[in-house]
Amino acid sequence: MPDNINFVADRQKRLKIRQEKDGPLLKKMIIFLALTVLATGIVLAVQIYFNFEKKQVLASQSKIRTAIEERKETDQRYATFFHKLAILTQLFGERQNKQEALLYFRNLFGEGVAVTGLTYNETDQQLTFSLLSPSVFNLEKVFATLKSDSLKAKYPQVSRRNLTRSDNGSYSMQLTVNLKVKPIEADSP
Numbered sequence: 293m294p295d296n297i298n299f300v301a302d303r304q305k306r307l308k309i310r311q312e313k314d315g316p317l318l319k320k321m322i323i324f325l326a327l328t329v330l331a332t333g334i335v336l337a338v339q340i341y342f343n344f345e346k347k348q349v350l351a352s353q354s355k356i357r358t359a360i361e362e363r364k365e366t367d368q369r370y371a372t373f374f375h376k377l378a379i380l381t382q383l384f385g386e387r388q389n390k391q392e393a394l395l396y397f398r399n400l401f402g403e404g405v406a407v408t409g410l411t412y413n414e415t416d417q418q419l420t421f422s423l424l425s426p427s428v429f430n431l432e433k434v435f436a437t438l439k440s441d442s443l444k445a446k447y448p449q450v451s452r453r454n455l456t457r458s459d460n461g462s463y464s465m466q467l468t469v470n471l472k473v474k475p476i477e478a479d480s481p
Contacts, residue, residue, distance in 0.1 A: 389471045393419050396446070397467070400437055404430045409466075417471045425463040434465075447471075 390412055398407050401423065409422040425431040437443060438450060449470035456464050 390419055393447070393469055393471055394421070397421065397469070400443070401430075401434055405434060419469045419471055421467055423465050423467060425465075427461065428463065431463045438467075 394407070394410065401407075404426055406424040407421050408424060409420075411420045412418070413420070423434060425434055438452065443450065447469050451468045452465055453468070454464075454466045458464070
């Protein structure tokens with residue numbers, strides 16, 4: 293038997309060789325493990341951040357929905373009020389238009405000519421009334437006035453019909469005026 297048998301030394305040599313071979317692999321594994329832990333940490337942090345943001349968005353959305361539901365009735369009342377106001381504005385505009393036309397035609401022909409029998413057709417926006425003239429001379433003034441440029445500028449569509457003469461020598465005729473819809477102005481009296 294050999295004198296120098298040293299099992300421990302052989303074992304240590306083999307271990308040293310294995311450690312030298314496994315050293316770079318161990319470093320690579322440690323780096324891989326560190327990178328994996330780092331990537332997992334980053335993914336978890338991003339997920340936590342997005343979950344936090346999602347909770348904030350959902351809470352904000354819930355608050356906004358609640359606010360909308362609370363204001364729903366008020367908004368409906370406001371929309372109804374606005375619609376009613378628009379209709380009333382249109383109606384008062386039409387009414388004002390009729391009144392202005394009637395006053396204009398009453399004053400247009402002067403004394404002696406009477407305006408009677410007022411009717412208003414809402415769908416066609418037409419005002420129809422009768423003129424009573426006591427004499428043919430007043431009737432000639434009415435015809436001259438109806439042909440005047442100032443009248444045509446203010447009311448371009450005035451039609452006349454049913455000219456009749458009564459036994460006492462007075463004349464009557466119907467005028468139809470197409471009115472333009474005019475909105476109410478803010479500073480009108």
